[in-house]
Amino acid sequence: MGSNSDTACTDNVALSIKEANLLMQTAYDSQKLIAGLDQIKVDRIVEAMVEAGYKNARRLAVMAVEETKIGVAEDKEIKNRFATRNVHEYIKNMRTAGIIKEEPDKGVVEIASPMGVVVGIIPTTNPTSTILYKAIIAVKSRNSIVFSPHPRAIKCSLEAARLMEEAAVSAGAPKGLINCLSVTTREATDELMHHLKTSVILATGGSAMVKAAYSSGNPAYGVGPGNVPAFIERSADITDAIEKIISSKTFDNGTVCASEQAIVTEAIIAERVIDELKKQGGYFVSGADLAALENIVIQPNGGVNPKVVGQSPETIASLAGITIPEGTKVIVASLKGVGKDFPLSAEKLCPVLGLYIEKDWKEACERCFELLQYGGLGHSLVIHSKNEDIIREFAIKKPVFRILVNTPSSQGAIGYTTGVAPALTLGCGTLGGSITSDNVTPLHLINIKRLAYHLPEKTGKAAGKPSSFFYTKAEITRAIEELIKAGSK
Incomplete structure (x- = not known):
C-alpha cells in the first residue's frame, strides 16, 4: 500500500499535466487572435508589457531572491530592467508583422508569419528577467507563450508572467496570451515540450533540460553551458x-x-x-x-x-x-x-x-x-x-x-556593454548542440513567407508561351507597392 506522500506526489503530477494541457489550449486559441493584428497594434501591446516589467523590476528582483535564495537583488533588478527597456530599444522598430521586406529588383517580398505557441523553460538563476524577456520577444513576433518555471522559483515566475499578461490585455491583446504553470513537475514540463500544439521551445536551464528540449520532436532554441x-x-x-x-x-x-x-x-x-x-x-x-x-x-x-x-x-x-x-x-x-x-x-x-x-x-x-x-x-x-x-x-x-x-x-x-543583440537566450551554434549561434531575438520566432515573381530577363521567354505570361520589372514593382499599401492598412 502506498504512503500518503506517494499519493500526494501522484496527484500533483496529474494536476500539473492537466494544467499544462489547459494552458496550451488557451495559448493556442489566443495566438490565433494576435496573429491577425498589424504591426502598430502589436508594438502598442509590447510597449505596455515593457513598461509594466520595468516599473516592477525592483519588486520582482526582491521576490526572486527571497524565493530562490540565489543572487543579489540589486543585480537582478538590473537584469529585469535590461530584459525590458534595453531589449525593447533594440527591437522596437523591428518589423515582425505583415510585409517586412521588399526587393523590387529581385521581385521578392518577405512576409512575417508567427510560429504559434512558444514554450518557455525558466531557470532558477534568472527567473523573472527570463520571463520578461521571453514574453516580450514572443508577443513582438505575434506568438503566445506558456512558461514552465523552476520548482524553486514558482511564485516570482507566476508574478512576472501575470504582470506581462495583464499589461498585454490592457493594451488590446487577447486574453490567455501569456501563461505560466502554477504546479511544476518534470512530467508537466515534458508534456509542454512534447505537446502537439507546441511550435517552438525556448529552453534555458541545465544541460539535461536543454538536451530534453532538443529531443522533444519540436523545434527548440537552447542555451548550452558556458565555461x-x-x-x-x-x-x-x-x-x-x-x-x-x-x-x-x-x-x-x-x-x-x-x-x-x-x-x-x-x-x-x-x-x-x-x-x-x-x-x-x-x-x-x-x-x-x-x-x-x-x-x-x-x-x-x-x-x-x-x-x-x-x-x-x-x-x-x-x-x-x-x-x-x-x-x-x-x-x-x-x-x-x-x-x-x-x-x-x-x-x-x-x-x-x-x-x-x-x-x-x-x-x-x-x-x-x-x-x-x-x-x-x-x-x-x-x-x-x-x-x-x-x-x-x-x-x-x-x-x-x-x-x-x-x-x-x-x-x-548579453548585449549590455556591447553592440550585440540584447538577449537572455544565447545560442551556442552546432558546436554547443544548438540550432543557432545568435543572441535570440523576435526574428528567431517568426517564419518568413517569400513572394517571388518571375523574372523573364533571367530565363528568356518560354517556348510556346504568350508574352503576356511574363512580367516586366516595372509591373513587379507596382505589384509590390500595392501589396505594401494593402499590408499597412
Missing part, C-alpha cells in the same frame, strides 16, 4: 581587465552563464595580474583549503553543486569550512590542468575563479581551447588586449560565437 575563459594578454590594461572580470564574476554572484570561469594569462605579466587580483578583492586558496573548495563547489560526478550557485564568497567559504578575509569579492584557485582531476576547471555559477599562467599567448590560446572543450563549446570567450592581431587570431580560431574584447563577459555577451 568562459578570460585571457589577459601582455598588452592589456591589467587594472582595467581585473576590474571588469571581477565586476562580471560578482554580478548576481556569478549566475549568468556567460560569466568568466577562469583567467588565463602570460608568465611575463603573471605577477602583476596576481597582485591586481589581490588588490581588488581576490583571495587565493591552496592546499587543504583548495581541496575543500573543490569538494563543495563541484559534485563528485561532475556539475556545479546547487548549494553554491549564486551564493556569496562568505557563504561558499562557510560551506567549505575555510576562512577568507572580510571583503573578499572572488575566491581564486591557481590551476595546472583541465578536466576531472581539476574540478574547478569546470563551469562554476558562483564567484569562484580558476587562474592559469602560460608561457606566451600561443600556449594561452591552447589553454583557452581546452577550457572551452571542457563544457563551453560555442558559448563565449573574453580577451583583454590592445594587440589587434592577437585579438583577431583568437576570434578566427576559437570555437565560440561571442568573442568579447575588453569588456565584462556577463554584461558583454
Whole structure:
C-alpha cells in the first residue's frame, strides 16, 4: 500500500499535466487572435508589457531572491530592467508583422508569419528577467507563450508572467496570451515540450533540460553551458581587465552563464595580474583549503553543486569550512590542468575563479581551447588586449560565437556593454548542440513567407508561351507597392 506522500506526489503530477494541457489550449486559441493584428497594434501591446516589467523590476528582483535564495537583488533588478527597456530599444522598430521586406529588383517580398505557441523553460538563476524577456520577444513576433518555471522559483515566475499578461490585455491583446504553470513537475514540463500544439521551445536551464528540449520532436532554441575563459594578454590594461572580470564574476554572484570561469594569462605579466587580483578583492586558496573548495563547489560526478550557485564568497567559504578575509569579492584557485582531476576547471555559477599562467599567448590560446572543450563549446570567450592581431587570431580560431574584447563577459555577451543583440537566450551554434549561434531575438520566432515573381530577363521567354505570361520589372514593382499599401492598412 502506498504512503500518503506517494499519493500526494501522484496527484500533483496529474494536476500539473492537466494544467499544462489547459494552458496550451488557451495559448493556442489566443495566438490565433494576435496573429491577425498589424504591426502598430502589436508594438502598442509590447510597449505596455515593457513598461509594466520595468516599473516592477525592483519588486520582482526582491521576490526572486527571497524565493530562490540565489543572487543579489540589486543585480537582478538590473537584469529585469535590461530584459525590458534595453531589449525593447533594440527591437522596437523591428518589423515582425505583415510585409517586412521588399526587393523590387529581385521581385521578392518577405512576409512575417508567427510560429504559434512558444514554450518557455525558466531557470532558477534568472527567473523573472527570463520571463520578461521571453514574453516580450514572443508577443513582438505575434506568438503566445506558456512558461514552465523552476520548482524553486514558482511564485516570482507566476508574478512576472501575470504582470506581462495583464499589461498585454490592457493594451488590446487577447486574453490567455501569456501563461505560466502554477504546479511544476518534470512530467508537466515534458508534456509542454512534447505537446502537439507546441511550435517552438525556448529552453534555458541545465544541460539535461536543454538536451530534453532538443529531443522533444519540436523545434527548440537552447542555451548550452558556458565555461568562459578570460585571457589577459601582455598588452592589456591589467587594472582595467581585473576590474571588469571581477565586476562580471560578482554580478548576481556569478549566475549568468556567460560569466568568466577562469583567467588565463602570460608568465611575463603573471605577477602583476596576481597582485591586481589581490588588490581588488581576490583571495587565493591552496592546499587543504583548495581541496575543500573543490569538494563543495563541484559534485563528485561532475556539475556545479546547487548549494553554491549564486551564493556569496562568505557563504561558499562557510560551506567549505575555510576562512577568507572580510571583503573578499572572488575566491581564486591557481590551476595546472583541465578536466576531472581539476574540478574547478569546470563551469562554476558562483564567484569562484580558476587562474592559469602560460608561457606566451600561443600556449594561452591552447589553454583557452581546452577550457572551452571542457563544457563551453560555442558559448563565449573574453580577451583583454590592445594587440589587434592577437585579438583577431583568437576570434578566427576559437570555437565560440561571442568573442568579447575588453569588456565584462556577463554584461558583454548579453548585449549590455556591447553592440550585440540584447538577449537572455544565447545560442551556442552546432558546436554547443544548438540550432543557432545568435543572441535570440523576435526574428528567431517568426517564419518568413517569400513572394517571388518571375523574372523573364533571367530565363528568356518560354517556348510556346504568350508574352503576356511574363512580367516586366516595372509591373513587379507596382505589384509590390500595392501589396505594401494593402499590408499597412
